[in-house]
Amino acid sequence: MAVDLLLGLQWGDEGKGKIVDVLTSNYNIIARFQGGPNAGHTLVFNGMKHVLHTIPSGIFHEKAINLVGNGVVIDPVIFKKELEKLAPHNIDYKKALVVSRKAHLILPTHRLLDAASEASKGKAKIGSTLKGIGPTYMDKTGRNGIRVGDLELDNWKEKYRLLANKHESMVSFYNVDLQYNLEELEVEFFEAVDVLKTLKFIDSEEYLHQAQKDGKAILAEGAQGSLLDIDFGTYPFVTSSNTTAAGACTGLGIAPGSIGKVFGIFKAYTTRVGSGPFPTELFDEDGETMGRVGNEFGATTGRSRRCGWLDLVALRYACQVNGVTQLMMMKADVLSGFKSLKVCTAYRYRGEIIHHLPYNVEAKNVTPIYTDFEGWAEDLTEMNNDSILPKPLNAYIDFLEKELEIPIKVVSVGPDRKQTIFR
Numbered sequence: 001m002a003v004d005l006l007l008g009l010q011w012g013d014e015g016k017g018k019i020v021d022v023l024t025s026n027y028n029i030i031a032r033f034q035g036g037p038n039a040g041h042t043l044v045f046n047g048m049k050h051v052l053h054t055i056p057s058g059i060f061h062e063k064a065i066n067l068v069g070n071g072v073v074i075d076p077v078i079f080k081k082e083l084e085k086l087a088p089h090n091i092d093y094k095k096a097l098v099v100s101r102k103a104h105l106i107l108p109t110h111r112l113l114d115a116a117s118e119a120s121k122g123k124a125k126i127g128s129t130l131k132g133i134g135p136t137y138m139d140k141t142g143r144n145g146i147r148v149g150d151l152e153l154d155n156w157k158e159k160y161r162l163l164a165n166k167h168e169s170m171v172s173f174y175n176v177d178l179q180y181n182l183e184e185l186e187v188e189f190f191e192a193v194d195v196l197k198t199l200k201f202i203d204s205e206e207y208l209h210q211a212q213k214d215g216k217a218i219l220a221e222g223a224q225g226s227l228l229d230i231d232f233g234t235y236p237f238v239t240s241s242n243t244t245a246a247g248a249c250t251g252l253g254i255a256p257g258s259i260g261k262v263f264g265i266f267k268a269y270t271t272r273v274g275s276g277p278f279p280t281e282l283f284d285e286d287g288e289t290m291g292r293v294g295n296e297f298g299a300t301t302g303r304s305r306r307c308g309w310l311d312l313v314a315l316r317y318a319c320q321v322n323g324v325t326q327l328m329m330m331k332a333d334v335l336s337g338f339k340s341l342k343v344c345t346a347y348r349y350r351g352e353i354i355h356h357l358p359y360n361v362e363a364k365n366v367t368p369i370y371t372d373f374e375g376w377a378e379d380l381t382e383m384n385n386d387s388i389l390p391k392p393l394n395a396y397i398d399f400l401e402k403e404l405e406i407p408i409k410v411v412s413v414g415p416d417r418k419q420t421i422f423r
């Protein structure tokens, strides 16, 4: 059976967690394939909000198996806290959660290195979540990393010590003022590793091949967004993994030919957290309104997100890179009350009009060209059927579908599972 993919098409925070949760009843397995606790997937149901960082967003459904794939990086300390938060929900996570032996571990010293690296960059900092993501992937590609499967070896702590010592000397190389107590961090880390070891470790690629043979329905859950992809994003202001469709193949061991539907998730406007170019960013009251109404604060770091109009040039690029087969538009309700709306349809780039994302996307090279749309006043949050959506919103949706040549199958009108309109 084919494996479906669900991906963010912007700079993350599109609302992937909510949609995975909504779709989980159609799937037997939900599999995370990249990223780590830099992600914050928010789910709302029964009046309660849940934020997941490493655990896949199908965890609140009784029957789904949630798989943490080889492409993910795991911080045992954060993972343990996530598990503790599940306790009131009586989830038998030893059954519902399985972890790839090939997933890499984020060590306390990876977090220190992340902090030291960012501090040393000054104004040029990436705006990292400081969860140790970059340094952990560096150790992975540098062939120095420690994997979940290593925890089953008798000598893994020796390997740990060597790597942690090396990291400490690297931290001092950065020559920044970083206060830390590694002994304390290690006590917490080793306790958390013991909890992690109570979970079922699997050879996840074999597990997924067998599941496919057995006709199980699998959904691969992406984290971050396409414009944060290490290859296709706005480098160097990106994360350190492939957030795009290809990442699902390398992060789970599934073959490209076995990919079925590709769900592309985007917000009806655009946000970005951290540094880096953002052509349609707003610095006025409209941007402030989007941030306030949309509650645009990072689920992981609490930082306020930068807001701007929808950028179709960037969105088209993300659809192409991922081979998106259907779109899901989130947070349409946040745009209620704007007299008029803008959508960027092209860029003026060094005097020329272009329709693709150029290599140099910084503000000094790129000026967005907008098409204006009529706004709507109606509150969408109680609407449950697309036939009652305001006309200007339908015109907005029709325009996007025509421009992108991909159907928009879902319009989300609020954070709750129930506030989801299927078209």
Ligand code: IMP
Pocket: 011, 012, 013, 038, 039, 040, 126, 127, 128, 129, 130, 131, 132, 133, 134, 223, 224, 225, 228, 237, 238, 239, 240, 273, 274, 275
């Ligand atoms: P890192 O992945 O923590 O190193 O952060 C690199 C960049 O990606 C920073 O600009 C972060 O703000 C951004 N980023 C990482 N994860 C997420 C996410 O889940 N949502 C939105 N932005 C993210």
